[in-house]
Amino acid sequence: MVLDNPASASDPFFLSCPKPLLLPMVILATAATVIASQAVITGAYSLTQQAIQLGLLPRLEIRYTSATLRGQIFLPRVNMILLVSVVVLVMMFRNSSNLASAYGIAVTGTMLVTTSLAFIFVRRAWGWKLHWALLATLPFFIVELVFCAANLMKVASGGYVPLLLSTFLMICMWTWVRGTSIIFAKSRRESVPLADITNILTRRPPARVPGTAVFLTADPDTAPPALMHNLKHNKVLHQRNVVLCVESATSPRVIADQRIKVEVLSDDFVRVRVRYGYMETPDIPDALNLCRAHGLTFEIMSTSFFLARRNLRASAGHDMPLWQDKLYIALSKEAASATDFFRIPAGRVVELGQQIVV
Numbered sequence: 280m281v282l283d284n285p286a287s288a289s290d291p292f293f294l295s296c297p298k299p300l301l302l303p304m305v306i307l308a309t310a311a312t313v314i315a316s317q318a319v320i321t322g323a324y325s326l327t328q329q330a331i332q333l334g335l336l337p338r339l340e341i342r343y344t345s346a347t348l349r350g351q352i353f354l355p356r357v358n359m360i361l362l363v364s365v366v367v368l369v370m371m372f373r374n375s376s377n378l379a380s381a382y383g384i385a386v387t388g389t390m391l392v393t394t395s396l397a398f399i400f401v402r403r404a405w406g407w408k409l410h411w412a413l414l415a416t417l418p419f420f421i422v423e424l425v426f427c428a429a430n431l432m433k434v435a436s437g438g439y440v441p442l443l444l445s446t447f448l449m450i451c452m453w454t455w456v457r458g459t460s461i462i463f464a465k466s467r468r469e470s471v472p473l474a475d476i477t478n479i480l481t482r483r484p485p486a487r488v489p490g491t492a493v494f495l496t497a498d499p500d501t502a503p504p505a506l507m508h509n510l511k512h513n514k515v516l517h518q519r520n521v522v523l524c525v526e527s528a529t530s531p532r533v534i535a536d537q538r539i540k541v542e543v544l545s546d547d548f549v550r551v552r553v554r555y556g557y558m559e560t561p562d563i564p565d566a567l568n569l570c571r572a573h574g575l576t577f578e579i580m581s582t583s584f585f586l587a588r589r590n591l592r593a594s595a596g597h598d599m600p601l602w603q604d605k606l607y608i609a610l611s612k613e614a615a616s617a618t619d620f621f622r623i624p625a626g627r628v629v630e631l632g633q634q635i636v637v
Contacts, residue, residue, distance in 0.1 A: 323361060324354050332527050332557035334459065335452045337614035341560070349560065356613060364444075372437060380433030385441040387427035394420045451610060454599075458607035461598045462589075462635055463497060470501035473522060477545045484547075485516050491582045492517035493567075495617060499524035499550055505585035508631040517583070521575075522550045525561055525621065532556040539566065541573040549575065563621040584623050590634045604637045 280287055280295055287294045296304045330336045345351035372378045398416040401407045407415075430438060496503035503522060510516065522544075533554045540552040553566040563584075567577040591611055593604035618628050 320358070320361060323357050324352050325350070327354055327357050328352060329557045330452070332555065332559070333529075334456065334527060336455055337610050338617070338620045339613065340615040340619065343560075368440065377437055378440075380430070380437035381440040383430040383433060384427070384438040387423060387430050388441065388445075390423040391420070391427055394423060451606070454603050454606045455610055457599060458603070458611075458637060461637065462591075465635065466504070467498055467501055470498070470504070471507070473500055473502050473544065473548075473550070476502040476506070477548045480516060480547065481545055485510060485514055487518060488515050489518050491519045491521065491577060492585055493521045493523050493563075493582055494585045495523050495525070495563075495587075495621070497524065499552060503585070504587040504633050505629075505631050508587070508633070509585060509629075512631075516547065518547075520548050522548065523563070524550070524552050525563070525566075526552060526554045528554050528556045530556050531558040533559065535569075539569045539573065541570060541575060551575075561621050563623050565622075579624060580627065582627060584618075584628045586617050586628060586630045587633045588630045590632060592634065592636050594636045599637065607637055 281291055293301065293304065327336065327339065328341060331338055331341075339354055339356050342353040342355065343349075343351065344353050368378065372381075394416050398412055398420075401412045401415060402409070434442065492509075494503040494506045496505075499522060506520070506522070533556045538554060540554075542550040542552075544550055551567075551570060553561070553563075555561050564579050567575075567579065567582075570577065589611075591608045593601060593608055595601040595604075599607070617623070618625050
């Protein structure tokens with residue numbers, strides 16, 4: 280049609296449709312656009328949740344919109360980012376034709392990434408030999424690389440948009456992973472091994488109070504900062520103390536038999552490790568109920584949960600550049616509280632402050 284009538288190149292999709300079917304086609308295209316936009320929104324929620332579980336992003340607020348379906352979620356911050364991004368793009372490009380360059384690079388780039396991940400998956404997860412993995416993925420990769428290379432000619436005319444967005448997301452994830460690892464290493468250097476503190480408290484026990492205390496920590500081998508602050512300022516120890524560490528698995532889900540690991544450290548201390556897949560939602564009260572199979576029972580409403588709230592300060596003379604320190608602190612401020620993220624009853628939580636220089 281375009282070769283016979285070059286003028287139809289301006290809008291070949293609708294011009295190829297017979298006039299009586301033009302209105303139904305517009306309605307169908309509009310419905311398809313709405314469906315596609317909903318897929319983008321829900322996909323952004325799902326990918327963000329999985330990135331949080333993998334430790335690539337801070338704990339953002341996640342709201343569950345269904346009492347029966349676990350996967351129906353709503354992330355207010357992500358929704359707002361999508362809204363602002365769409366409004367900015369519409370104001371910048373004015374019409375969809377101007378966004379064609381950005382769309383082409385986004386699609387062909389996604390195809391390349393998907394094929395690359397497929398190669399890694401069949402090699403590592405399925406254990407295919409190198410030549411079979413290349414035979415299955417290389418033809419797709421070559422064709423997609425040609426398409427992507429052709430679209431790179433459109434970078435200046437709008438194709439820079441997906442490149443800038445992806446670069447920004449990569450910088451945020453890299454900053455969060457790097458900053459978190461730095462803080463973890465720094466906290467570990469300044470912490471006391473959990474085995475040492477249990478031995479000290481066994482030999483010289485402080486004042487005791489009835490009840491159960493659960494201390495959340497990211498490092499199960501060292502004494503939680505909240506425990507040390509509690510001993511330093513309140514000078515008391517509960518009758519039963521649980522050091523709880525929530526770990527993220529690299530698999531989507533963790534089977535029930537591998538969810539809980541309980542270790543008795545002394546008469547006063549128990550260490551509990553809870554594992555969740557990156558598509559699962561941590562639920563501390565539910566995890567503690569699973570401890571019954573290991574001989575531990577908890578009454579949630581009579582259990583105190585001790586958390587350490589970190590106050591971060593930027594410093595140019597430390598491990599990261601100053602701009603990255605400030606970005607990490609800004610990301611940490613967007614994180615939801617551990618109380619909400621782990622579904623801990625708010626009335627049972629005690630937070631103790633800790634200042635850390637990034």
